Amino acid sequence: MSKQGLAGLGQDGVDDCCPGLLTAPLDEAWSVELAKVFKALGDPIRLRLLSMIASRAGGEVCVCDLTPAFDLSQPTISHHLKLLRQAGLIDCERRGTWVYYWLLPEMTDRLAGILTRPAGRPLPEPAGTAGDA
Amino acid sequence: MSKQGLAGLGQDGVDDCCPGLLTAPLDEAWSVELAKVFKALGDPIRLRLLSMIASRAGGEVCVCDLTPAFDLSQPTISHHLKLLRQAGLIDCERRGTWVYYWLLPEMTDRLAGILTRPAGRPLPEPAGTAGDA
DNA sequence: CGTCAACATAGAAGAATGTCGAAACAAGGG
DNA sequence: CCCTTGTTTCGACATTCTTCTATGTTGACG
Numbered sequence: 001m002s003k004q005g006l007a008g009l010g011q012d013g014v015d016d017c018c019p020g021l022l023t024a025p026l027d028e029a030w031s032v033e034l035a036k037v038f039k040a041l042g043d044p045i046r047l048r049l050l051s052m053i054a055s056r057a058g059g060e061v062c063v064c065d066l067t068p069a070f071d072l073s074q075p076t077i078s079h080h081l082k083l084l085r086q087a088g089l090i091d092c093e094r095r096g097t098w099v100y101y102w103l104l105p106e107m108t109d110r111l112a113g114i115l116t117r118p119a120g121r122p123l124p125e126p127a128g129t130a131g132d133a
Numbered sequence: 134m135s136k137q138g139l140a141g142l143g144q145d146g147v148d149d150c151c152p153g154l155l156t157a158p159l160d161e162a163w164s165v166e167l168a169k170v171f172k173a174l175g176d177p178i179r180l181r182l183l184s185m186i187a188s189r190a191g192g193e194v195c196v197c198d199l200t201p202a203f204d205l206s207q208p209t210i211s212h213h214l215k216l217l218r219q220a221g222l223i224d225c226e227r228r229g230t231w232v233y234y235w236l237l238p239e240m241t242d243r244l245a246g247i248l249t250r251p252a253g254r255p256l257p258e259p260a261g262t263a264g265d266a
Numbered sequence: 267c268g269t270c271a272a273c274a275t276a277g278a279a280g281a282a283t284g285t286c287g288a289a290a291c292a293a294g295g296g
Numbered sequence: 297c298c299c300t301t302g303t304t305t306c307g308a309c310a311t312t313c314t315t316c317t318a319t320g321t322t323g324a325c326g
Contacts, residue, residue: 022241026184031177039175043314044164047171051159054250063273076315078274097272097323105250108155112248115241117187176284196303209285211304230293230302 022117037111040087045070046080053090053101060102155250170244173220178203179213186223186234193235 026034040046052069053061067077081101084090089108092101159167173179185202186194200210214234217223222241225234 021180021184022187022236022238024184024188026181028177028181031180031184035175035177035180038171038180042168042172042175044161044168045314047154047164047168048159048161051154051157051164054155055157067273072314073316074273075275075317079314082274094273094322099273103155105155108248108250112245115245115248117238117241178284200303205284206286207303208287208305212284215304227292227303232303 020117021114034114037087037089037107040083040089043080045072045077046084049077049080050084050089050103054103054105054108060100062098062100064098066101153250154247167247170220170222170240173216173222176213178205178210179217182210182213183217183222183236187236187238187241193233195231195233197231199234 021034041050048070049066052066063077063081066081067074070077081090081092085092085101087107089104090101091104092099094100154167174183181202182199185199196210196214199214200207203210214223214225218225218234220240222237223234224237225232227233
């Protein structure tokens with residue numbers, strides 16, 4: 001139930017693979033992987049599910065607590081949870097009758113890093129000409 | 134050409150509206166706004182466009198420099214740029230014959246903040262896998 | 267073993283998205 | 297004024313996504 005992470009973005013501990021979105025043109029293959037994660041975040045239901053899971057004291061939430069919070073059918077919630085899991089943002093485990101989900105903070109940390117520009121270079125504002133060809 | 138920002142996420146300077154995705158359950162209305170931005174990032178072409186624009190020395194890029202980098206028609210690139218602009222991630226200006234795009238770092242900064250959990254609470258790991266392994 | 271409850275999966279309908287070619291718009295140069 | 301080049305907009309089409317109902321799977325309990 002835990003082997004659905006994404007290729008280059010997962011728990012490999014590889015920091016070289018993520019040079020940041022804002023510092024250099026993105027590699028084509030990696031842009032595909034990264035887009036999958038952002039696409040998983042690109043839905044209001046999934047964002048709310050993720051925040052409900054992440055902000056839960058104790059670190060995990062039962063699906064039975066998530067489903068009634070939405071005006072959607074139970075299979076739809078299950079589907080969204082699956083997409084979040086495939087994106088490597090959450091993971092789950094079955095204990096008895098219930099299934100519990102929790103956040104994988106490595107992924108959100110990585111995304112935050114990708115969106116953070118190096119403090120040293122404040123991204124110079126348009127000066128008039130673009131310089132080179 | 135600059136009046137396409139998103140409602141609650143723009144340059145309003147409101148910090149209260151963004152309590153972080155990982156600290157409290159997301160407000161429903163805000164999750165819709167936030168999802169629009171992540172959805173704009175959920176495409177490999179747009180990610181590459183954004184990174185090309187953001188990483189450009191001088192801060193801005195001409196469309197004529199972006200288009201030949203992709204195996205797509207020019208209208209398609211223009212369409213993707215429009216979505217990035219509507220998401221408040223970039224802005225553009227016409228100078229003579231050419232149109233120049235640049236990054237709006239306020240939005241990426243805000244997203245990075247939203248994805249960053251407060252350092253004080255290291256999100257207690259469940260019994261399962263992840264944690265800090 | 268039979269039944270019930272909690273979740274997941276399968277398949278289908280409708281909406282949204284990505285892509286293209288054609289056409290419109292803008293600016294510069296004869 | 298017309299023509300050329302750069303860019304956006306418009307219509308159309310194939311693909312993907314969101315959601316549903318129906319069904320399958322897993323575990324608990326008599």
